[in-house]
Amino acid sequence: MEMIKIAEDVAFNILKQAVIYLPEDVKQALKRAYAEETSETGKTQLKAILDNIELAEKYQAPVCQDTGTIIFYVKAGAKAKNLDKIEEALVKATRRATAEVPLRPNAVDPFTQKNSGDNTGRLIPYINWEIVLGDSVELTIMTKGGGSENVCVSGMLVPGEGIKGLKKFVVDAVIKAGAQPCPPTILGIAMGGGADIAMKLAKKALLRPLNEPNPDPEIAKIEREIFEAANMTGIGPMGLGGKTTVLGVHIDYAFRHPASFPAAVAFNCWAARKATAKINADGTVEYLTHKMKK
Numbered sequence: 001m002e003m004i005k006i007a008e009d010v011a012f013n014i015l016k017q018a019v020i021y022l023p024e025d026v027k028q029a030l031k032r033a034y035a036e037e038t039s040e041t042g043k044t045q046l047k048a049i050l051d052n053i054e055l056a057e058k059y060q061a062p063v064c065q066d067t068g069t070i071i072f073y074v075k076a077g078a079k080a081k082n083l084d085k086i087e088e089a090l091v092k093a094t095r096r097a098t099a100e101v102p103l104r105p106n107a108v109d110p111f112t113q114k115n116s117g118d119n120t121g122r123l124i125p126y127i128n129w130e131i132v133l134g135d136s137v138e139l140t141i142m143t144k145g146g147g148s149e150n151v152c153v154s155g156m157l158v159p160g161e162g163i164k165g166l167k168k169f170v171v172d173a174v175i176k177a178g179a180q181p182c183p184p185t186i187l188g189i190a191m192g193g194g195a196d197i198a199m200k201l202a203k204k205a206l207l208r209p210l211n212e213p214n215p216d217p218e219i220a221k222i223e224r225e226i227f228e229a230a231n232m233t234g235i236g237p238m239g240l241g242g243k244t245t246v247l248g249v250h251i252d253y254a255f256r257h258p259a260s261f262p263a264a265v266a267f268n269c270w271a272a273r274k275a276t277a278k279i280n281a282d283g284t285v286e287y288l289t290h291k292m293k294k
């Protein structure tokens, strides 16, 4: 099969997998939260979420009616062929998935307010490119819900306040967000670089599996502290009270200008949808996060 067709099929498959089957790390975290939640209302909400996940899998239907904005992360091997065709393949896959899965059409022209009807439009699906060694192409899909996107924040902190200032910034964002991002959420946090770089890193940090703390023990400690502080807010599942407000906290960073302390918090809702597959140079495909579910 032609490489371009393989890329389209793989993108379609991971898009379908992502919106129907939540990744294992998210499911396990939700199950653990259900077992440990002490608020009756919180427990009821988590039970409804877990039942919803089961029903989505049983009926092969999207796990949430908002199937999100379509965002791809592409790790392109420097020696991979046909990289110039990947964008076209991802757009075609998005159109096909919108019609066949189906997905909710979520791409609106900000000037005319007209919905394109197929989840595509200028720069949508959005593609984050990364050049890596080798000749394979790895595709990751994130379908990003609007409710959790609406509370993402970036800001310029006071450099002198350092990590203490960052913690306050994040916990304030969680309190302000309240029920809006459909908690329990996952927090992607980043600092440094610049305003745009911090938000890009924060969003990408949402892709890290929940059971993987930051490899740097000092940063992992800050992740744990923010996790505990966020869960002390009592916002709880779906904002109805309880001790499960966040499922995980992932921090990334870039070095910063001495005078600037850019920081960003990206929220993902409990429907944290992502899937990854790798296309090898010989055309074979490895589905890395989901078994090949059709």
Ligand code: SF4
Residues within 6 Å of the ligand: 064, 065, 066, 067, 068, 144, 145, 146, 147, 148, 149, 180, 181, 182, 269, 270, 271
């Ligand atoms: S924020 Fe997430 S769970 Fe809530 S409606 Fe949007 S996609 Fe669904």
